[in-house]
Amino acid sequence: MAMMKLAVTIKESSLVKPAEATWTGRMPLSEFDMTGTITHVDLLYFYDNKSSTTCFPQNDAASDLLKDSLSRTLVTFYPLAGRLHPKGGGRLELNCNGSGAQFMEAEAETTSLDELSSWFVGADVSGNKPRPSGAEFMPLVPAVDYGSVPIGEWPLLLVQLTRFGCGGFCLGFNMCHAVADGLAAMHFFHEWARVARGEGVGGVGPVFDRRVLRGGQPPLARQPAFDPAQFDHPPVLLHDNDNGIGNAATRLKLTKTQVHTLKEMANKDLSSTLTTRPYTTYETLTAHIWRCACKARKLEPNQLTAVGVCVDARRRVDPPLPDGYFGDAVIDVKATGLSGDLVARPLGYAAGRVREATEKADSEFLWSAIEYMKNQPDLTKFQDFFEEGGEEEEEEPFFGIPNLNVTSWLRLSMLGLDFGFGKEVRMDTTFDFDGDTTLSGSQDGDGSVVISICLRSDHIDGFERCFYDDIFI
Known part of the structure; x- marks a missing residue:
């Protein structure tokens, strides 16, 4: 059985910058930031107006709400509005310059989230349903052009709002792993959601100082005991x-x-x-x-x-x-x-x-x-x-x-x-x-x-x- 193809059309793309002036300058990164996955990691969240118990936004209301609250949240989480700065030899700094997060608005040819239901669960053993790989969902994720865009120009956070004909939509996030791991990313997303709900940033504030992991500092004189065979x-x-x-x-x-x-x-x-x-x-x-x-x-x-x-x-x-x-x-x-x-x-x-x-x-x-x-x-x-x-x-x-x-x-x-x-x-x-x-x-x-x-x-x-x-x- 042939796999469904998801057609998505990008309607608009813009940069969302912090709502207020934030600190600018170069921030050192730790060795953990600069090794492993330094490209982006994506997440997809699907919202259906049929199951919503609150006022579900229509037309441009969702994008206006999200962009406005994102702009205000970036005041606190200002490094996500910056860019990476390559130093050579694979080493990087975080350039906090307020360039902004990329926000894209799109429409899916698929009319209903129900049409995607078989994609979320694997096919039955008899093979009566198509088996997706992750690639089928890629149109819902804001893309980063690693091939032609220099690393210093990558947006560190990209958001794509994709609307479906049923009134529901998908929020696709792509965040640079060199700036935030999963725990840090979810800290940001939940604080952004709080701001969007009108509650403001609360709880434990973000700590950006990489010096706690000796970020930006020279190696110690002693030889490390670490075994690179790991x-x-x-x-x-x-x-x-x-x-x-x-x-x-x-x-x-x-x-x-x-x-x-x-x-x-x-x-x-x-x-x-x-x-x-x-x-x-x-x-x-x-x-x-x-x-x-x-x-x-x-x-x-x-x-x-x-x-x-x-x-x-x-x-x-x-x-x-x-x-x-x-x-x-x-x-x-x-x-x-x-x-x-x-x-x-x-x-x-x-x-x-x-x-x-x-x-x-x-x-x-x-x-x-x-x-x-x-x-x-x-x-x-x-x-x-x-x-x-x-x-x-x-x-x-x-x-x-x-x-x-x-x-x-x-x-x-x-x-x-x-x-x-x-x-x-x-x-x-x-x-x-x-x-x-x-x-x-x-x-x-x-x-x-x-x-x-x-x-x-x-x-x-x-x-x-x-x-x-x-x-x-």
Whole structure:
């Protein structure tokens, strides 16, 4: 069955600047800001006037409300109105110049959000519904031209309001990860929503000072103890689209009971592991996804495989970062194991491999990683980046068989983004890399978890079968 194509027409594009004069100047970035993903990360929020319990805006009212409240919110979150400034060797500064955030208005040819419903959930196993990859949603995301626009001209925040014929609309956000990680981004979005509701910025204010992570400071005299081998990973056996099959996405829901069952499985025999503390929801679900991916991909038993784990440094470093720290404070670590061991041994084994990787990221590890980065003459090899001309800088990509990445949004306040016209009916993101995975809470608020994963399209069915069948082993 052919995949639907979403046609979107951009009607207007403008820059939204802070409503008042803000501080201007160059702000140093930390090594965490300048490594890993330094391009943009997107989010999609869908709003339906049928489910709204408040006055739903019509015509230009939504864009006027959003642009006005965004302008006022940027007074507090002024770095998002700035631009990156390249210093050479992959190093960057934040140029707080008030250039503004990009705001785009668009119309979708699709008349109703209901027409997109089959895109939000994976096809059934019989293949009666089309399987989307993340690419189908890209027209709803404000685009950044990495190929021809110099890095110093990228808007750090882009917003696209796409209207549907039914009266509902989608808000597509694209925020530069070099300026804000997921926790910081949601801090901003919820404060913007507060302003739009007429409540004003409240709660803990943003802290932009990267000196708490030694941003902009020279390396220390002592040599860092950090082991750069932590950045190594098993080579990708088959890159995206090497065989023309392509990728597809699926979104699978685990009930609160199913999550509990998996945690019982993982913690069944802690005496056989090196830990006595029960495995967390993240460790358990990541282990389960990792094992299912090995089976679905039919990896050889002796195949080394890795799962990327995103670690938040805020409470791991000593001293901990201040509340409201606004920047990128995450580092990726990798858990590795042989496919045969992961599949044949109990779930607790895979969960233990995940824990082993994350527990290495203690304060000493994180400060040592910063010093290691400071001593590097060129950071580009540690960046997921696109050079001018569109070529990827990364020599050997991580995504692809036999690896995967699992990012948790379970502790982020991703849901309930209300700009004054009700909460979203669905939150989503685009992703089309083989092995890219996110965990998020269910829109139902019932304690269930939604797993979104992109795999090679011929591996999706096998993954879905293992994903549910293995819960009851």
